[in-house]
Amino acid sequence: MLFGLPGCGKSTLAAALSKTHKLTWLCLDNDSDVLLKLPDAQLDNINFINIPDTATFPVGSQTLLQLFKNQKGAICHAHGMYNCQLCTKNKAEFSQVDFTKFGPQDICVIDTGSQLGRSILSHVTKDEAVDYKPERDDWGALRKYTEFFASQFQGFRGNLIVIFHAIEHNVMQGDKVISTKLIPDFGSKGMALTIAKNFSHVIYMEVKNKKHRAYSSSTYSNDCLTKSRTDFRIEDLETPDLSPLFPLLPQSTEQEQPQIPQVTSAPAATPAHNAVAGLSELQQRMREKGLTK
Numbered sequence: 097m098l099f100g101l102p103g104c105g106k107s108t109l110a111a112a113l114s115k116t117h118k119l120t121w122l123c124l125d126n127d128s129d130v131l132l133k134l135p136d137a138q139l140d141n142i143n144f145i146n147i148p149d150t151a152t153f154p155v156g157s158q159t160l161l162q163l164f165k166n167q168k169g170a171i172c173h174a175h176g177m178y179n180c181q182l183c184t185k186n187k188a189e190f191s192q193v194d195f196t197k198f199g200p201q202d203i204c205v206i207d208t209g210s211q212l213g214r215s216i217l218s219h220v221t222k223d224e225a226v227d228y229k230p231e232r233d234d235w236g237a238l239r240k241y242t243e244f245f246a247s248q249f250q251g252f253r254g255n256l257i258v259i260f261h262a263i264e265h266n267v268m269q270g271d272k273v274i275s276t277k278l279i280p281d282f283g284s285k286g287m288a289l290t291i292a293k294n295f296s297h298v299i300y301m302e303v304k305n306k307k308h309r310a311y312s313s314s315t316y317s318n319d320c321l322t323k324s325r326t327d328f329r330i331e332d333l334e335t336p337d338l339s340p341l342f343p344l345l346p347q348s349t350e351q352e353q354p355q356i357p358q359v360t361s362a363p364a365a366t367p368a369h370n371a372v373a374g375l376s377e378l379q380q381r382m383r384e385k386g387l388t389k
């Protein structure tokens with residue numbers, strides 16, 4: 097888990113892994129700016145999947161639900177939908193994802209888990225008016241969804257990074273606020289408080305003295321959650337870097353020799369290039385259809 101306030105460098109840190117790993121990037125936040133800054137050779141190592149999730153079209157939770165349930169599938173470029181019937185009929189473009197073929201050099205990135213949480217809530221209440229306040233039954237459904245994803249994250253059979261925005265959480269004693277903690281924004285407050293336990297590492301990021309800083313040691317701070325199930329201490333690195341972490345994870349030694357993807361200046365027009373290039377056009381089309389805010 098990677099979490100922090102907006103602009104603290106979470107996506108940049110994850111995207112830098114494309115130097116050494118193959119990334120399957122599930123983008124729910126309608127934002128590919130970080131990836132656009134990468135050199136072509138790194139972009140070639142990213143299977144960029146845009147899932148344009150909005151309150152009125154909460155496709156993110158449905159696509160990820162199917163993808164994690166089946167561990168593989170095709171997601172259409174036009175809507176970010178799993179096995180989209182319309183796009184199948186129109187013979188439109190799809191990206192393939194297959195978690196069952198993941199090796200030590202593969203990493204799935206969910207950008208962001210917070211948008212996934214909002215998508216679940218939007219899906220649960222989608223037939224209601226805009227000013228509708230979730231009721232007891234909705235929270236039950238929300239809980240079922242978030243618990244499904246929590247268990248999927250914990251049991252994922254490869255490398256997984258889920259990026260979350262941070263929100264403030266008041267720690268109460270009676271009706272008095274005794275302290276404020278930063279926690280990952282995910283689903284309901286109850287789920288947000290417990291989601292971290294499904295991850296082996298919880299890394300908090302912030303901007304300090306105009307520099308991106310990251311912390312993983314369990315003893316870093318009382319004000320925010322961090323943990324590391326290995327000895328990995330990202331705060332000890334001169335610049336935050338996640339690549340030394342992955343060789344420390346148990347699965348990397350259990351499996352055969354990792355295949356390191358070659359970073360060469362390959363020609364453009366890979367799925368990631370196409371997806372990033374097509375994103376603004378795609379967003380424009382979605383706006384025209386009234387599917388985005």
Ligand SMILES: [Zn+2]
Pocket residue numbers: 172173174175176177180181182183
């Ligand atoms: Zn489609």
